[in-house]
Amino acid sequence: MGLVQWLKGQLLCHLVICYGFFVSGLLINLLQICTLPLWPINKQLARRINCKLGYSLTSQSVALLEWWSGTEVTLYTDPENYRLYGKENAIVVLNHNFEIDFLCGWTFCDRFGVLGASKCLAKKELSYLPVIGWMWYFLEMVFIKRKWEEDKRNFVQSLQNLRDYPENFWVSHQSTSQLFLLHCEGTRFTEEKHRVSMEVAEKKSLPKLKHHLLPRTKGFWVAVQNLRGTVAAVYCCTLNFRNNETPTLLGVLNGEKYHPDLYVRRIPLESIPEDEAECSAWLHKLYQEKDKFQEDYSQTGCFPGPKVTPPCRPWALINWLGWTCLLLYPLCLLLVQLVNSGSILSILATVAFCAAVSVGVRWMIGQTEIKRSSSYGVPLNNK
Ligand SMILES: CCCCC/C=C\C/C=C\CCCCCCCC(=O)SCCNC(=O)CCNC(=O)[C@H](O)C(C)(C)COP(=O)(O)OP(=O)(O)OC[C@H]1O[C@@H](n2cnc3c(N)ncnc32)[C@H](O)[C@@H]1OP(=O)(O)O
Numbered sequence: 001m002g003l004v005q006w007l008k009g010q011l012l013c014h015l016v017i018c019y020g021f022f023v024s025g026l027l028i029n030l031l032q033i034c035t036l037p038l039w040p041i042n043k044q045l046a047r048r049i050n051c052k053l054g055y056s057l058t059s060q061s062v063a064l065l066e067w068w069s070g071t072e073v074t075l076y077t078d079p080e081n082y083r084l085y086g087k088e089n090a091i092v093v094l095n096h097n098f099e100i101d102f103l104c105g106w107t108f109c110d111r112f113g114v115l116g117a118s119k120c121l122a123k124k125e126l127s128y129l130p131v132i133g134w135m136w137y138f139l140e141m142v143f144i145k146r147k148w149e150e151d152k153r154n155f156v157q158s159l160q161n162l163r164d165y166p167e168n169f170w171v172s173h174q175s176t177s178q179l180f181l182l183h184c185e186g187t188r189f190t191e192e193k194h195r196v197s198m199e200v201a202e203k204k205s206l207p208k209l210k211h212h213l214l215p216r217t218k219g220f221w222v223a224v225q226n227l228r229g230t231v232a233a234v235y236c237c238t239l240n241f242r243n244n245e246t247p248t249l250l251g252v253l254n255g256e257k258y259h260p261d262l263y264v265r266r267i268p269l270e271s272i273p274e275d276e277a278e279c280s281a282w283l284h285k286l287y288q289e290k291d292k293f294q295e296d297y298s299q300t301g302c303f304p305g306p307k308v309t310p311p312c313r314p315w316a317l318i319n320w321l322g323w324t325c326l327l328l329y330p331l332c333l334l335l336v337q338l339v340n341s342g343s344i345l346s347i348l349a350t351v352a353f354c355a356a357v358s359v360g361v362r363w364m365i366g367q368t369e370i371k372r373s374s375s376y377g378v379p380l381n382n383k
């Protein structure tokens with residue numbers, strides 16, 4: 001193991017990275033709060049500012065993945081469609097098997113210049129996450145409790161709000177599009193959830209899936225219906241990792257390099273049925289196809305279609321280095337003052353603070369771990 005790789009595994013490096021992420025995150029949250037008075041006066045301007053602020057926070061984790069761990073997503077897609085990515089609004093349908101799938105999605109977004117504005121249909125619990133969850137609130141992310149009767153009004157309203165999102169938000173270069181991510185499986189893949197969902201498939205006389213849970217179709221149908229005219233296509237995205245890698249956020253923080261492959265198919269929105277039952281059947285068929293791609297991937301190690309590596313842009317790194325320099329300087333000054341003061345109490349308080357930060361970060365990283373996945377989709381709350 002080289003010295004650099006060894007350094008990447010050290011707690012001190014992790015503390016510095018997390019300190020930068022959290023303090024910049026809190027400052028960004030504060031700036032977001034400052035945009036509140038602007039909303040009633042100029043909503044579109046407030047949204048544009050929030051997109052940029054969101055980019056400044058989210059892109060730090062993209063920089064961590066790309067520059068710290070050296071991970072690069074390989075894209076399998078039709079070159080004709082590739083030209084459209086980043087230039088149109090789309091609904092993204094992605095499998096939910098990996099702890100860093102959201103991070104790979106963000107890298108994809110960043111490379112096509114749509115990171116600041118992209119949204120997701122996310123479980124309500126994520127809105128309470130410090131820094132990230134608070135940021136999402138200002139970005140008008142769509143949160144649901146996964147209880148349809150309670151969700152439907154807010155869900156439809158949130159989707160309607162996205163219809164007049166400023167067309168030309170400037171993220172880090174001119175961009176005219178946003179992506180709306182849907183994990184139709186509704187929860188992360190575990191063996192138990194898979195077993196239960198295949199029992200449901202059997203009851204519904206649907207073909208069994210090997211690599212996916214049975215998709216929940218309501219959210220997809222409602223999103224398609226409400227975003228018609230705003231969104232041009234559905235991007236059917238299938239993500240897997242070479243060599244059976246099981247990536248984790250802790251691994252990324254430790255500087256481990258992963259090899260994600262992403263297969264993207266573009267499906268024009270007009271080709272998706274409007275009727276709920278037909279749309280639902282269409283989605284089930286899509287997941288059967290996705291399952292076949294995953295099965296082929298597990299045999300051959302690749303997806304169909306030509307490979308492309310979208311060019312890496314420097315903004316995420318520049319932003320990350322900027323925040324790090326800005327925040328490390330006062331930290332160093334503080335530490336020097338602390339040592340000079342010789343006060344045992346102050347030193348103990350600082351050590352306690354660092355320990356608290358590190359426990360807090362560990363807890364947040366824990367939210368991405370599949371072993372801590374919710375009980376959604378297991379017998380207890382199987383509807
Ligand atoms: C690669 C490019 C990436 C681009 C990235 C772009 C943007 C990134 C931006 C941000 C990234 C942030 C990352 C954060 C990720 C967070 C992700 C999440 O939080 S996932 C969890 C929340 N999301 C969802 O739940 C969405 C999917 N669910 C739905 O859409 C649901 O339909 C619903 C809206 C929640 C409603 O669900 P409900 O169950 O009430 O209704 P359904 O009709 O859909 O389903 C009921 C139906 O299902 C049957 N059933 C019962 N049990 C199961 C089971 N275990 N498995 C499958 N099916 C089951 C049940 O019998 C019902 O059938 P029926 O109606 O016939 O009776």
Ligand SMILES: CCCCCCCCCCCCCCCCCC(=O)OC[C@@H](O)COP(=O)(O)O
Nearest residue numbers: 021060061064102187188364365368373374376
């Ligand atoms: C420079 C960057 C430094 C990074 C330092 C690390 C800080 C920690 C960052 C935490 C980021 C948290 C983003 C959370 C996104 C988690 C998405 C997710 O996977 O949610 C799960 C749900 O979909 C389904 O939930 P389950 O029903 O499976 O339960």
